[in-house]
Amino acid sequence: MDSLLLITILIVVFALSFDFINGFHDTANAIATSVSTKALKPRHAIILAAVMNFVGAMTFTGVAKTITKDIVDPFTLPNGSIVILAALIAAITWNLITWYYGIPSSSSHALIGSIAGAAIAAAGFGELMWSGFLNILAALIISPILAFVVGYIVYTIIKQIFKNANLAKTNQRFRMVQILTAAVQAYSHGTNDAQKAMGIITLALMTNGYLSTHEVPFWVQVSCATAMGVGTSVGGWKIIKTVGGKIMKIRPVNGVAADLTGASVIFGATLIHLPVSTTHVISSSIMGVGTAHRVKGVNWRTAKNMLITWVITLPISASIAAFSYWVLSLFLT
Structure with missing residues (x-):
């Protein structure tokens, strides 16, 4: 087996592993509110x-x-296979670290930062396609802000509509609605997050000459969808505990508002072909809903810790990727 084919196989394995980890790391966000209520x-x-x-x-x-x-x-891209492999190793490493400590970190930030870090290590800053990279970065930054604002508005509207309703009956009805909104949120998560690993595998196939177009092969789509689905089935209880209970005390009406907000922002990003962080979006929508409900009801210390993690994910994952590229290049070039 030639070295190029071996590296390509390794990339596919690591990409599917990333999707599997993403399944139990990020999907917890999609079902956290429905479990907590x-x-x-x-x-x-x-x-x-x-x-x-x-x-x-x-x-x-x-x-x-x-x-x-x-x-x-x-x-x-110079040494493209090694760049992609190093990026995957870095993204998986950061995902596992944040999962271990129960911190809702962004798999999207980790992957984008890792690709950038490995590419820069290979060929310098000029290798990045800055227009596209900055568009992706803007989407990652704007989407949680948008989710916070939309969450605030959606819950304010719901609160006004049901302000005179019986609280117990209303919560029971919303608990039933949450089953639907949890499904919609999980669906929107799949439309955006699973595609990142699809993109990585397709990028590797193009870089190594096995593919000449940007079209995602069907076997790649099925493999990534399956890996994420299996990863989801493993669960992510540490993340569920943080998102579902440590940001605010979530009631069914809060959960519905947050789920609808998160799903709409994520699906909107999918429609315009931009990767966003489901972690950022869902957590921010919960914060927006919580602020509309009662500002003091939001655990801002948890929110602060999450924000710090979000900010440091890009540079840390990029640094891990650059180091991984340096180590791999010693043995594979």
């Missing part, structure tokens, strides 16, 4: 999320194409 039992929530993630991942490929062409040029 007891709208769904944990096992049922995970099965629902796994199925809807798979369906979502099989529906779109636009975000994957953005990954293949808007960060680096796969046809001119």
